[in-house]
Amino acid sequence: MSAPRICPASDRSLHVWFGDEISMASYRQVARLTRGLERVRGILNLHPAYASVLIDFDPRLRTHEQIEALVHECLDRPHDETETFQRTVEIPVRFGGEFGPDLEDVARHTGIEARHVVELFSSADYLVYFVGFSTCFPYLGGLPPELATPRLSAPRKHVPEGSVGIAGTQAGLYPLASPGGWRLIGRTSLKLFDPEAAPPPLLRMGDRVRFVAVEA
């Protein structure tokens, strides 16, 4: 693995990138850094993503240089290479129509008939690379490459809870109604987040996911 690219994102945060592709190699680095920097004094928040970790810190206690040193220390530490995928979660989804208003757009963009889009989408195995966006949104790797479709040019102001979407080569689910720019192809009625219960959410970093088509 080549050296990560590191630069300040603001006067109180540092960004660490492990390349710019969705890959298992970058996933492992991201997971290591996220676990390694949890509960470090002066670090306020960690934002893992496909191939990067953003580190928010208290600038009264830490400098960018100190955080960068902690990053190197964490990545240089000897580590256990064994995978820790514990669970597979099945997500029932109603595809198309009012549940997936962008399914036809995805079909047009990819040149694949809508029902084949659904078949392809539900035949793949996905991995929760990280959780982010707005409240417990799981970002999934494993989308069949032929289904890749770009985001909307301007985000929707309202995406309903449980919506399943595609953005480029990524797949994901909206745990709560929120604004969003992903192409929506279906919706699940599973509760992904409950504000009364503190996280962890239904889907966590490292979970395996399968989508199961159910009748609309």
Next chain:
Amino acid sequence: MNQICVLSPGFLTTVQDLGRFGWTHFGVSASGAADPLALRAGNLLVGNAENAAALEMTLMGGTFEFESGATIALTGSDFDTGLPMWTSMEMKAGQSLRCGPSRSGARCYLCVRGGIAVPKVMGSASTHVVTGVGGRPLRKGDVLPVGNEAVRRPRGACKDVPSYQAGGVLRVTDGPQADWFAGELYRSEYVISEESNRMGLRLRGLAMPSPAGHMLTEGVPLGAIQVPPDGQPIILFVEHQTTGGYPKPANVISADFWRLGQLRPRDQVRFERVTIEQALELMQQQEQWLRSI
């Protein structure tokens, strides 16, 4: 126990402290006071720890009755209470405080000695309005317990209070994709759109050309300025998303976070670029001012 009764909640009043940290890897941003400077100053004035929970009012204030006597402070924007701001003062038992529409910026803080003693969720009393984590905006008839967490004596009036003028200059440092842009952000004024909230401040102005870079979703910090393909920037605010896929030419500096909390729809802003070193120096000056309270 002392209590505050909400006789009217105003437009949008929530309980806020300095935020909920350590949950962004589950997609939950910190939330917390939109103007952290006003909250910290108000808490110091009444003798609380800086992070004590207080009421954040937005654009139009509420009316609150104090069951027993209380020491309070009003900070942030002037919500036409007829009472002095940025100083501690006594409320008598049964007295009510009536706040009106803002005469300056977007938010006014009501800090009470002892703090607002609502239960903490995931380590914070802050309301995350968009997701409902930590509660909901106040309603008429709500009763809020006052805690006994004061840590020192109340203080007299603050000196050299920052100017709460509408709009103005926001200072920024380079964002991670600054070199995808040609400095368009610094060439014109932007207007705060009506669609702004605690999640984000949407700006309207000259559309920026959409840069043609490959962008994978990545973490986004508070104050990040992101540019979606329509070219109209969005400033990520206290209830911001934790990750995003739009390029970020710049990030508002810590010392100007409070200004974001005071921006109202239709206010005009422009951006000024500073270095990280200058940003940290400005933050130190602000910390020094807080220590003088």
